[in-house]
Each structure stands twice: as structure tokens, then as C-alpha cells.
Amino acid sequence: MTIDKKIIVVFGATGKQGGGVAQTLLHDPVALAKFQVHAxxxxxxxxxxxxxxxxxxxxVKADLEDKDSLRLALKNAYGVFVLTNFxxxxxxxxxxxxxxxIADIVKELDVKHLVWSSLPHVSKLSNNKFTNVVHFDGKAYVDEYIRSLSIPYTIVHVAIYTSVVWESLAPLPTTPPSYGLFFPQPGSLQTTIPxxxxxxxxGKFVKGILLNPEASLGKQYNVGERFYTVEEIVGVAKKFGVEIVFQAVDKDTYKAGLASKGMPDFFQEDLAQMIQFLAEYGFYGGGGIDDAKKLLTDPLTTLEESFKANADFAALKKAQ
Ligand SMILES: NC(=O)c1ccc[n+]([C@@H]2O[C@H](COP(=O)([O-])OP(=O)(O)OC[C@H]3O[C@@H](n4cnc5c(N)ncnc54)[C@H](OP(=O)(O)O)[C@@H]3O)[C@@H](O)[C@H]2O)c1
Known part of the structure; x- marks a missing residue:
């Protein structure tokens, strides 16, 4: 019987973040007993x-651009997980x-728990040194708005995906084959990345947040498995037979690499400043990731396990 279950509306359920949240809520026995997923x-x-x-x-069919559809999607909901896709x-x-x-509709319908997937406010954390990381700041403005509405929320600042490691690699013309990983200076082998x-x-974090509202409401968590130095990342890939050559380059060279992949100029600058920010200030502006781990009841996936589980990473090895 699902009648007593609290409805959790999951946005992005067909994608990576929301898909992960939906999978956990649908299959974890504790979550399954309490929640019903509306995807x-x-x-x-x-x-x-x-x-x-x-x-x-x-x-549930809804579009974040269409408030009427959000009203219907959140009707009778207890909680909602939301992300936006830059x-x-x-x-x-x-x-x-x-x-x-979504924050407006949460307020209007008196939804009891909004879990908002966001990213750090780079302009603010860097005292306006890096003002072009718009795919972070655009989300962070929503953090401020949510707080201003006095609604029941938890904000998660999500770490960099393990998939970004292999998505960032550039094949090098070497025998045997290897891959280049380029960061704009001051990025280095010692730069740490959550x-x-x-x-x-x-989903493991969001489950913990939804099951422990007394601890999680009104909080912002930095969410990640752990910080890795670039050197460690290169080392883990090497264990799988994937050779990565890291190089710190000047910003223009870095941006030219992104331009060759067809990225628009403003996003080249965004990504360059993002790496410069994390090299100089830390991805969370110096903040750590231990607080959110107190909510967990399940072990997290290490980088090694994530590489092992992913066909796209395995394909790199085959390509060599
Ligand atoms: N890559 C990283 O390392 C990283 C780290 C932290 C945060 N992020 C952020 O994560 C976000 C992307 O999330 P993801 O990786 O889960 O994306 P994804 O796998 O591409 O999935 C995007 C999801 O968003 C939904 N969606 C997009 N626009 C929507 C709209 N207008 N209304 C309702 N649903 C909408 C899509 O649903 P349908 O298409 O089914 O409607 C889809 O389920 C980006 O904003 C990025 O900045 C990325």
C-alpha cells in the first residue's frame, strides 16, 4: 500500500543527478517504506x-519554465528534489x-522539504576575483532567493562528477596512446578536486536529508565522496592502464582547447575561471565535505569503483 507514503517529486529523474536520487528512493528499503517517487x-x-x-x-510531466505545470507536479507533495541543467x-x-x-511554488503549496541542487557562489567566495563562473553563480542566486522566502529547504552543493575526468581527456599522438589533461594555471598536480x-x-545523501529533516532543514551541505589531488586521479587511472599526462597551461591555451571542441567563448572563460578558482580558493571556498557524511547510512563509491563501473572509462582503455 502506498497510501501513507510521503510523495517526493524528483526533477531531473531521467538524468544523472535526479536519476540517482530516484533510484535510491525507489530501491532503498528504508526510503521505499516512507516515500513514493513522482518522477x-x-x-x-x-x-x-x-x-x-x-x-x-x-x-509527472512538468517543465521548470512553466509554473502551472509545477503547481500540478507539486500538488500533495511532501518533498521535492530539484536541479537545473545549465x-x-x-x-x-x-x-x-x-x-x-520552483521555490515560489514550494512556498505557495506549503511543501515541507525542498532539496535544491546548487553550486558555490564563486564571485562571492573569491571577492569578485572570478566573476565569470556563471553556471555556478546562476544557481547560487537561487540559494539566496530560497533563504529569503523562509521555506523549508536543504541546499546541496554537488562536487564534480567522476565522469568529468574522462570527459576532459584529450587523446595524445603518442605510441602507446595516452591522454592529456590540461588545466589553466595556477592549476597543478596538487590541486584538489571533490x-x-x-x-x-x-541519492544516498538526499535519502539522508529527507529522512532526517530535524538535522537537515535550513542547512547547506557540500556533497562529495572525497577530495582527490590531480596526481591521485592520474594514479587511479594508471591502475586501470589509462595513461594521463597532466599539463598546466596558460589560460589562452586552455581556452583554445575548449574552442576546438566547439565551446562558446563565454563558457571557455567560465570553465577556465572555475579551475583557477578551485586551484586558488578550493572548490568550496575552503569548506569541507564531512558534515553531509553524517547523514549517510551507505558507503560511498570511490573513484576507483566509479571508473570500474563505467563503460565510458573502460572504453578509453580499449582505445589504447
Ligand atoms: N558535471 C559536473 O561535474 C557537475 C557537478 C555539479 C553540478 N552539475 C550541474 O548538474 C546539472 C546537470 O545535471 P545532470 O548531470 O543530472 O543532467 P542530465 O543528466 O543531462 O539531466 C538533465 C535533467 O534535467 C531535466 N530538465 C532539464 N531542463 C528541464 C526543465 N526545463 N524542466 C524540467 N526538467 C528539466 C531533464 O529532464 P527531461 O529532459 O526528461 O525533461 C533531465 O532529467 C548542470 O546544471 C550542471 O551545472 C554538474
Missing amino acids: VTRDPSKPAALALAEQGAEL MESFDAAAETRQGKN LIDPSLDL
């Missing part, structure tokens, strides 16, 4: 949505607008 998508006919329905989620719109203002839309496999681990 949001703009297209309920897509395979990822149908797979969620097969696993017991109720599909990589679809490449528009930070759209992310801010969409995040504010990592998370969102599909496997974000």
Missing part, C-alpha cells in the same frame, strides 16, 4: 522515463529563473 520529465514517453515507471515511479540552455539566467519558479559519482551516490 518529473518533460517527455514521459522517453525510454528513461518509461524505465522509471516500470520501477514503481509515477511519471548544459541544456547554456543560460545562467534561465537556471536562476527556473530555480526561483568528486562524486552522482548516479550512484547523490
